[in-house]
Amino acid sequence: MPDAVPAMVEYVWHSKEANFSDEALMAHTERWAQIVDEAGWDLNFASVITPQFADDNFDFMWVMIWPTLEARDAAWQSWGETYEAEWLSTSEGIFNYDGSNAFGWTPNPMREPSVENTSATALTGYMFCEYNAGKGPNDLMSAGEQFNAWVDSYEEANGPGSYWWAIMTPQFELPEGTNVDYAWFNSWADESERAAGNAAFAESGLAGTFAEIATCQDEAMFDSRAIVAASGPDRSSDRRTGGQSTRVPMGRQELKYPNLSLDEYENTYNNLGNLLSMRKNYNTALFTIVSETQYTETYGVITE
Numbered sequence: 001m002p003d004a005v006p007a008m009v010e011y012v013w014h015s016k017e018a019n020f021s022d023e024a025l026m027a028h029t030e031r032w033a034q035i036v037d038e039a040g041w042d043l044n045f046a047s048v049i050t051p052q053f054a055d056d057n058f059d060f061m062w063v064m065i066w067p068t069l070e071a072r073d074a075a076w077q078s079w080g081e082t083y084e085a086e087w088l089s090t091s092e093g094i095f096n097y098d099g100s101n102a103f104g105w106t107p108n109p110m111r112e113p114s115v116e117n118t119s120a121t122a123l124t125g126y127m128f129c130e131y132n133a134g135k136g137p138n139d140l141m142s143a144g145e146q147f148n149a150w151v152d153s154y155e156e157a158n159g160p161g162s163y164w165w166a167i168m169t170p171q172f173e174l175p176e177g178t179n180v181d182y183a184w185f186n187s188w189a190d191e192s193e194r195a196a197g198n199a200a201f202a203e204s205g206l207a208g209t210f211a212e213i214a215t216c217q218d219e220a221m222f223d224s225r226a227i228v229a230a231s232g233p234d235r236s237s238d239r240r241t242g243g244q245s246t247r248v249p250m251g252r253q254e255l256k257y258p259n260l261s262l263d264e265y266e267n268t269y270n271n272l273g274n275l276l277s278m279r280k281n282y283n284t285a286l287f288t289i290v291s292e293t294q295y296t297e298t299y300g301v302i303t304e
Contacts (some may be wrong), residue, residue, distance in 0.1 A: 013058035042071035105168035114160035
């Protein structure tokens, strides 16, 4: 594991407006990456993640990995004082955000990828979990060691992969009645890697081990596109450790299903009946929760 684990992974909700397009979003991510360099923010990594499901609260999220809370607060202050007015003007009619809908999590990286994913895209999943009676973090860490050993054996048989995972705990006050102790984060290079690994895992017997420890919601899947990554000789740790932030040239990146064009993807995932029928379940996920008491300052400063 890296020597220096980031202090926060922060997720900011964004909503599309009438003039939204993937090209317009990409132009703004390029400008935002330039701002990171111009302002000298201490930032490990940033990406835009787009859900593979419909949600009433957001259409995509801006993800930022901060090495320290001080770096995070300084960047938000710099943003508000110097850059936000310009940003709101240029993004008007394309997308919008509210800084109060920013959610910070403490990451605990549990595995490094055996092979670095060198593309700007990835497939990520989140499961929100509550410990079962009598179970806790020690049980999860022990099971995680078993899981890593299984991944090692799977990769020995099938070749090294880009899969890695982490456990995250919320740094904000959860609404009353929300029982989430942690989020399990997964990352793969693409859907084929995910499908093959999950099929093998289903036959491993480990699912039962984890089910004894915690009760988890269904995995919420997102397509991820990198904006900023810290530079360094070992990019495998750049997502989670320090380094000089640099812009990631993305080019035009279609979302993760190559048989669909971007427009077809939008039409399919905005209108497909079976996905919309899942909205009730996904609306229980923690990404849909707004807690009015979690922040006390203009730019979403964590109180916990």
